[in-house]
Amino acid sequence: MELYLPFPLNSVTQRFGENATKYYEDHWMDGHTTYDWEQPYGTAVPFCATGVVYSVMNRDNPDPSRYRAVFQIVHDGPISYEVSYGHLDKIYAKVGQMAQAGQILGTEGNTGDVFASGRAVTKEERLNGSHAGAHLHGPQVRPCRRVKFTSQGKQYLSDGYGLYRDGAANYYEVIDYENGFNGCIDPTPIFNGKLALTASPYKTISDAIAQISAALSFYIASRAA
Numbered sequence: 001m002e003l004y005l006p007f008p009l010n011s012v013t014q015r016f017g018e019n020a021t022k023y024y025e026d027h028w029m030d031g032h033t034t035y036d037w038e039q040p041y042g043t044a045v046p047f048c049a050t051g052v053v054y055s056v057m058n059r060d061n062p063d064p065s066r067y068r069a070v071f072q073i074v075h076d077g078p079i080s081y082e083v084s085y086g087h088l089d090k091i092y093a094k095v096g097q098m099a100q101a102g103q104i105l106g107t108e109g110n111t112g113d114v115f116a117s118g119r120a121v122t123k124e125e126r127l128n129g130s131h132a133g134a135h136l137h138g139p140q141v142r143p144c145r146r147v148k149f150t151s152q153g154k155q156y157l158s159d160g161y162g163l164y165r166d167g168a169a170n171y172y173e174v175i176d177y178e179n180g181f182n183g184c185i186d187p188t189p190i191f192n193g194k195l196a197l198t199a200s201p202y203k204t205i206s207d208a209i210a211q212i213s214a215a216l217s218f219y220i221a222s223r224a225a
Contacts, residue, residue, distance in 0.1 A: 001076040003083070003187055004048045004101050004195030006037060006136060013038045013135060016186040030180030034140035034187060041131035042089060043108045046195060047099045048139040049074045049083045054166070055159035058111070059091040064126035067112030069137075070105050071159075073144075073172065080146060080172060082157055085138035087112050095159075102195055110134040141190075142183045144172040155183060 017031035051074035058066045069086035070093045089109025093099060114121050114133030121133040142157075148170065150156055150163065155177040157164045165171055174183035 001074055001081055001190055002049060002192055003139060003190045004192050006046055006048050006195065007039055008196045011037050011039060033181050033184040034138055037136040039108050039136065041108060041134040044104045045085060045088065045106050045108055045136055047101050047103050047105050048195060050101045051083065051099065053093045053095055053097045053099055054164055056091055056093060056095055064111050065123040068109065072099055080144045082142040082144055084140045085136060087114060087135055087137050102198065108134055108136050139187060141185050141187050143175040143185060145175060146170040147173050
């Protein structure tokens with residue numbers, strides 16, 4: 001499996017297994033389930049792996065306290081991986097899309113449960129325009145195995161319609177879900193730094209389009225001259 005850094009490592013604010021707040025303890029988790037990356041609100045977020053998007057959470061939900069996230073499945077031999085990206089503002093990814101590493105999936109936001117200065121950022125603050133607590137949670141990685149049948153006591157990937165089944169009627173059983181991190185693994189050993197050096201430098205997609213349009217206009221004008 002190839003997994004790329006979304007942003008330079010010096011923008012990491014919380015690593016795998018760390019506990020910045022009591023949230024994890026209160027939710028029966030031993031620690032943080034991936035990396036958090038602090039970038040300006042609205043920063044374009046790239047896919048960090050190549051795989052199909054199987055679920056998008058709360059894309060059009062106007063409530064900023066609802067977690068907006070994108071989930072994809074990456075195959076690597078007999079093992080597959082759920083790779084997810086959360087606390088997004090805008091989401092461009094679509095269910096069924098075969099996403100390539102480096103493609104833009106959306107923009108960074110502060111949706112869901114976020115904290116700033118040691119306290120939770122309220123829904124009302126966000127509705128009034130606060131960007132406090134904005135960060136990217138991800139890529140969060142869960143190893144899975146493809147199975148044809150489900151069993152009681154096991155955890156499986158789910159989408160907005162219940163347990164997820166792919167086109168070949170496979171379910172995805174999370175390997176070692178009770179590892180204290182909801183089945184998530186530390187992405188550090190499989191991170192590759194290339195994407196951090198090549199990810200879009202633009203703050204948002206609209207900024208990128210504006211700069212590309214300006215460059216094209218300049219080129220046309222220079223040719224005409």
